[in-house]
Amino acid sequence: MTDKADQPTLKAAILKKKRETYTPVVPDMQLGFVHNNVDCIGCRACEIACKDKNGLPPGPRFRRVQYVEGGIYPEVFAFKINMSCNHCAEPACLPTCPTGAIFKRKDNGVVDIDSTLCIGCRKCEAACPFGAPQFNVELNIVQKCNMCIDELEAGRKPYCVSACMMRVLDIGPINELRDGTYETKAVGPNDSVVRQVKSMADPELTDPSIVFVAHSKGRMDNG
């Protein structure tokens, strides 16, 4: 079990939380993910690398590769949507936290949970439209992706990105990812990126820091 914070710390955190609820941190640079829905083979090496890095038991999954398929035999299609935490500009999880354990980092916009403050109430889990917060039964707290903040600070990319065998998952400054000025192998020479794909919650809810190379059947403007 994680050691719990003492009462004064908890009170200070709650005060801080009240201040930050309605004025989310505006980071110096917001980092975000990019994923190529088409070229991804769905191997889940990213998921397992994440589990290993974060020492998770079976159950909580910070990163989730979702399989989408459709059509009628033999005219079928399939693609993958790969998400962890989207480190939103306006995180829905953050204001729900009764103890102020959830915070957004000023320097890179990473949304993180201070485990010493988490009481495992799971409100954030219910609030997130993308299913990012994961309840860890063994620790009785909620945990989630922190973009491998220790790796970022060491000048390296997160474990999931470094694990990607197809080089279809990457991170970068979200503004540059959105306007296509950030060079990444995740985006092919003929690809463009979108903020939303089918079967994904409306990005207007929280302004998630993620873009996708969408499958033709996954594009919002297709049918």
Added chain:
Amino acid sequence: MIGKPDLTRLAALLTPTRRAFLQATAATTATALIGGRATPAQAFAYEPYPRDDDLTTVVTSCAHNCGSRHMLVAHKKGDVIVRLSTDNGTYQGDAYGTDTEEKPQLRACLRGRSYRVRLYSPERLLYPMKRVGKRGEGKFKRISWDQALSEISERMVYLRDKYGPTALLDQAYAGASYGVLHKSDQIEGLQARFLGMFGCRTNSWSVPSYQGTTSSSRWTFGTIQDGNEDDAYAHTKLMIMWGWNPAYTFHGGNTFYYLRMAKQRGCKFVVIDPQYTDSAAAYDAWWIPIRPNTDAAMMAGMAYYIFDKGLQDQAFIDRFVQGMDAGTMPDWAKGQESFKDYILGVSDGVPKTPEWASEICGVPAADIIKLADMYATTKPAALKASWAPGRAAFGEQYNRMAAALQAMTGNIGVLGGCAEGVGKGWHPESVAYPYDQNANIWYASIKSDRWAHIVLNYPNVTRVEAGLWPRSDNLDGVIPNIRGIFWQGSDWLNQLTNINKEIEAIRKLEAEGDSESLLVCLDATITPTGIWADYLLPSCTHFERHDVALPWYKGHYYIHRPKVIEPLGESKTDFQIFTELAYRLGFGPAYNPKADRSYFDYNDAVDEAYLFDWWSKVQFNQGVTWSWEEFKAHGVYKFVLPEPHVAFREQIEQGKPFETSSGKIEIFSTELAQVQDWTLTRWGEYIPAIPKWIEPWESLNHPKTKDFPFHMITPHPRWRTHSIFNNIGWLRETFSQETTINASDAKRLGLQTGDTVEIWNERGKVITPVYVTERCMPGVVVLHEGSWMDIDENGVDRSGNPDFLTLDNPSPAGAFAYNTLLVDVKKTELNHRPGWDQLATARSHIFRRDQ
């Protein structure tokens, strides 16, 4: 896209900002809160948390038998590995993130990334164990090494002296390691050498994975080194993936990634497979569903179209090929049937037209024509004939037919073409332990899936049934009297065909008394095979011993594998165990010439000496300038080839002869055409000298479909390597053992995804959940091989292992018939037992969003 790959900028942006920020806030944390500024909390979320840079970092690799080999980087604290990462480009001496086409990163797959769980799993074997219950009951007690090795060696001598030099069956396989020093393998393995020198060994010659392909490649090209290195794929314009799903197998170091490059460069993809695989999806392929086991017929239809339209590369054929048509038949065989004669129906009156093929394979004739036209007119084009369709009755004919298509279109020996086949590419220096006149000695060699048949019917077994490899001494044709099995890095009881028959064979041995047989299993974990053993010997994993990893299939690199941690429990390396046994049996010094008796306790210096000598060979033969110490310091050596390695480039560009007896690509096989008595060959049955379509024993075209309407195929899963990793919770959470069935079939049977079904035929019955999808051909069910058998009181396998249903008849050329079986399916009340708790199962969370 503009700008450069921006790792350094990203790092520079992040590192000083964050650090400076922390320094600034550290002094004022208390006031920061009071002051009302929005500040991130200092506490890292998962304290105490060892960061990579605080841990000892050791480069090593994965080790299981998948055809790839990727880098694992162990981060350890003391003697415990707390985390694994993979290649990031720095270890070879380049900048962080270096990942070029010539020198790509060797990123491990999901199985490799889960290795820490396997290493520390509750299923690890830590002490020698002796069976105390009945065989298969799973009751063992811990014994000392001394007792285990004494009892085993005494029984070995007894069995050899009483039952002769064929009494012990070698069933080593590649599960323990493909390292240069500690190797489990039928030919180059440690056990093969050990049993051979002991003077009692029956070898298993047919390779379960790809014997059809191996036979084909040897007949056609005279070698199994018919593979391109995987970067050559990036240069093809048309990629026909025949039964090939690299998105599941991860075959080759970066094959799937180079295929993505090909796609970005305009390559078109075609997938011929009963399933719309993830490879088909990722490469946006034209999917041609085909009835299982009918591939050779479809290829014959393509060949007909190409001959009929005159699209073949006649200049290539005339120069390099034997027996493609009447003009290229050898003088000694003039007038015999050529491949073209067969295809056009000159000899048998049946032209193998696309319409003829369509009746058999179920692919519309128009699609066969379209594909044949694409393949014949796109230059260069790669027809990658994978192993899976060859794991069938007469599977070798599929591979030979593919070789004929590759040859007739002139796509052999050219960049962007493909002659695979087996597909072994660049040739590494692969052996560090003594590989001498004592390697691979055997006194009988059988088709690997015939052992149970031999045991059950001995001595009333013919050499044809056993698939005996001929010998030139008085042991030729002598049926082995198998009284014991040694499993090293092998789960063959679980992985060969017709498991119920194998169990019957073990029961027969048992009935003759404990002293009359011997089953020994060396492995790092308990396995379904180990459950049946008399002695379990704990071998340590590759993290616990010194070795060098190499890719055995594709890829040109070596990865150093130091002893990362001390061996767990009382586990020893395979080499230590065999050396000590050899000392007890009297040939220790010859078996392990660099060691003395103390090797069982102190192996580090000897292993280092073997590896140092091996590295000298690398330096001398492969022009590597790094010293052994430099290699060890880096942990990885990646060769940069001047151009992508393409098989047979020298033959085509410089006229060097092929390694066949004619020096040509033998579509008409000299070896096969000159056989006088088939019963005296290892194949036992007639095999035509040219590729032909031969009706398999069972298929969707067979009358037996009245009783068993579904054709089952049993491909490799993504979340296991055969049966390895079946016990890993992380992997069981990502995918589950389930039967894939087409939606219209499921509707007829009243099945929905998540229902449990029983699947049976005359050989056995298994229970699995079902996954209903439009991505599978109607009439076909898919069940991945390798789940750990779990037999209930009625003999039903609750784990869903398809090898309870497969047939133990090998194809004439030795191909396992893993994909030749008809079954029936129905909903059941019986429970599926996955073996471990399933806390969450994601694979079944497939979303349909188009309705």
